[in-house]
Amino acid sequence: MNKRKLGFEIHRTSRIVKRYMDKDASKSYVENITGTHGWVIGYLYNNRHRDIFQKDFEKEFDIRRSTASKILSLMESNDLIVRESVPYDARLKRIVLTEKAIEVQGVMEKAFGKMEEKIKEGISEEELAVFFRVLDKVNKNMERNDSEND
Secondary structure (H helix, E strand, O other), rough: OOOOOOOHHHHHHHHHHHHHHHHHHHHHOOOOOOOOHHHHHHHHHHOOOOOEHHHHHHHHHOHHHHHHHHHOOOHHHHHEEEEEEEEOOOEEEEEEEEEHHHHHHHHHHHHHHHHHHHHHHHOOOHHHHHHHHHHHHHHHHHHHHHHOOO
């Protein structure tokens, strides 16, 4: 049996990808944009036809409320998003991209495309299919474990 630890390897790979995106994003013409901000901008941009609230963001990225709040606050201070009231519920604030973020979207989309190509380099379609099946099982195992601990 292989001595490598799956959890460690997933964490390590995640950090490598994050570092790559943060480095690549920092080369763009926009300051203070991290890879995480790029993922968020992409999500908001691709869902701009509907209202997105912090709870939607938390669910999509599987993050805690405090983490989501920190990310969104930083993005707000960097003029990437604004939070606007909605007419049907004064308690809710939808997250809306600014013009600056929409401009950044094009740059980030190219950077993510380049990253995807880099990640998939030398990996066949069959290997990718197996990888995604295994990854789905890992996620299902962890989600089941997470719900058992609630």
